[in-house]
Every structure is written in C-alpha cells, then in structure tokens.
C-alpha cells in the first residue's frame with residue numbers, strides 16, 4: 001500500500017489517504033459518508049465511480065468486466081495505483 005491524494009468531484013478539498021487507511025475511512029473522517037456495510041469488498045454497497053487516475057481493485061464483488069473497465073470501484077478496500085485519484089460518489 002502506498003499513500004495517494006484523493007479528490008472527490010464537487011469537493012474543493014483534497015485528501016491524503018495514508019498507507020494504513022482506506023478511502024472510505026478517510027472520507028468518513030472528513031464527514032463525507034459513503035454507504036457501506038461489509039468494509040471487506042464483498043457486498044458492493046460502497047461502489048463509487050473513478051473519474052481520473054487508476055485503481056488497483058481489491059474487492060470480490062465486481063465482475064471481470066467491471067474490473068477491466070475501471071469505472072467503478074469499492075472504496076472500502078480498493079486503492080489508487082496512481083499518485084492522484086479522482087472519484088465521484
């Protein structure tokens with residue numbers, strides 16, 4: 001895991017996601033709440049969209065095609081491959 005900068009469409013602030021925290025945790029600490037349930041990449045409740053940058057999928061819920069397209073991802077487990085990731089909720 002590496003740290004990266006997270007941008008959220010519609011929010012001016014940028015967030016630093018450290019090595020030991022998930023995207024969903026960082027958002028929650030900043031009062032941005034994404035619906036979630038399992039926090040383990042299995043339920044799909046937290047699905048968000050990738051706007052720019054690239055993700056490294058770590059979930060077990062999206063199908064192969066969704067993984068390939070890299071438009072959706074699960075912020076409870078999946079992290080950025082790029083230094084900056086922009087998402088929309």
Ligand code: FES
Nearest residue numbers: 037039044046076
């Ligand atoms: Fe279940 Fe993210 S909360 S996949």
